[in-house]
Amino acid sequence: MDPLTSAASVLSAALAIGLASLGPGLGQGNAAAAAMEGVARQPEAEDKIRGNLLVSLAFMEALTIYGLVVALVLLFANPFA
Amino acid sequence: MNLSFFSHIFLAELEVGHHLYWHLGKFTVHGQVLITSWIAIALILTVVVLGTRQLQREPAGLQNFVEYALEFVQGIARAQIGEKNFRPWVPYVGTLFLFIFVSNWMGNLFPWKLIPLPEGELASPTNDINTTAGLALLTSGMYFVAGISKRGLGYFRKYIEPTPVLLPINVLEDFTKPLSLSFRLFGNILAEELVIAVLVLLVPLFIPVPVMILFLFTGAIQALIFSTLSAAYIGEALEGHGGGEHHD
Numbered sequence: 295m296d297p298l299t300s301a302a303s304v305l306s307a308a309l310a311i312g313l314a315s316l317g318p319g320l321g322q323g324n325a326a327a328a329a330m331e332g333v334a335r336q337p338e339a340e341d342k343i344r345g346n347l348l349v350s351l352a353f354m355e356a357l358t359i360y361g362l363v364v365a366l367v368l369l370f371a372n373p374f375a
Numbered sequence: 376m377n378l379s380f381f382s383h384i385f386l387a388e389l390e391v392g393h394h395l396y397w398h399l400g401k402f403t404v405h406g407q408v409l410i411t412s413w414i415a416i417a418l419i420l421t422v423v424v425l426g427t428r429q430l431q432r433e434p435a436g437l438q439n440f441v442e443y444a445l446e447f448v449q450g451i452a453r454a455q456i457g458e459k460n461f462r463p464w465v466p467y468v469g470t471l472f473l474f475i476f477v478s479n480w481m482g483n484l485f486p487w488k489l490i491p492l493p494e495g496e497l498a499s500p501t502n503d504i505n506t507t508a509g510l511a512l513l514t515s516g517m518y519f520v521a522g523i524s525k526r527g528l529g530y531f532r533k534y535i536e537p538t539p540v541l542l543p544i545n546v547l548e549d550f551t552k553p554l555s556l557s558f559r560l561f562g563n564i565l566a567e568e569l570v571i572a573v574l575v576l577l578v579p580l581f582i583p584v585p586v587m588i589l590f591l592f593t594g595a596i597q598a599l600i601f602s603t604l605s606a607a608y609i610g611e612a613l614e615g616h617g618g619g620e621h622h623d
Binding site: 345348349352355356359360362363366 | 454555558559561562563565566596597599600603604
């Protein structure tokens with residue numbers, strides 16, 4: 295592999311996973327905070343809130359996972375290698 | 376590519392993109408994925424067949440466990456599809472949940488590394504994009520079947536539903552659904568195995584165990600997410616006039 299391509303791939307893999315975790319991190323924080331507030335207000339709805347929270351967290355998690363998939367493609371299945 | 380610095384520690388060896396290739400006619404398949412998914416299927420079938428062989432009015436032992444699993448997947452389907460027409464979809468949603476759950480846990484609980492293969496390695500079948508893409512495409516097909524069987528060709532009216540301007544976005548949704556379903560599961564399971572491999576490389580004993588327990592939890596959550604979302608898509612197709620939301 296061309297050294298410039300390897301260097302750029304490693305750097306962009308790191309950037310991909312780092313940047314992709316920024317937004318979902320903020321979003322998950324917001325969602326968890328809102329869920330906590332909801333449970334504090336209405337403890338009897340805790341089970342329902344927990345289920346919905348887990349599903350929405352997984353949705354946000356998916357965005358980071360897309361970044362991870364891009365990073366893995368760059369590292370292990372680089373089309374430009 | 377092989378992470379070459381892993382290769383001198385046998386148990387921490389990690390290969391991404393190396394497979395045990397089998398040639399069946401014109402096709403090339405990933406043998407290790409087929410082997411592990413057959414093991415998962417055999418495991419589920421054994422437990423279910425043994426649990427339902429002699430049904431008792433008062434369940435005990437394995438029958439109790441199987442009934443609990445059935446009620447759990449029924450709960451998923453009921454919550455997402457609705458009380459009225461969830462029944463025909465329980466087998467599909469339940470199969471997805473059980474297969475993904477057993478696959479995810481197998482990857483963590485079985486000492487696969489002790490069984491050497493000529494090439495590639497045994498791991499959870501869901502860490503291969505082909506498995507997850509297959510399951511996700513099955514779900515896409517299923518919600519079309521659900522919508523068309525319930526509402527006939529009127530199902531396709533949902534594409535122009537709030538306004539025809541949204542037609543491209545509505546069509547795009549049919550492609551992003553299987554894409555996100557498959558990438559979510561594949562990425563999560565592969566990430567788990569990568570993290571464990573890196574941890575085992577750093578500290579081979581004991582330290583990775585709590586992380587593996589955490590990954591048992593996330594594996595279960597991913598199985599739940601996959602089946603919940605499949606059920607939600609099916610419920611949306613059955614219900615219509617929803618535009619992405621579901622009512623439980």
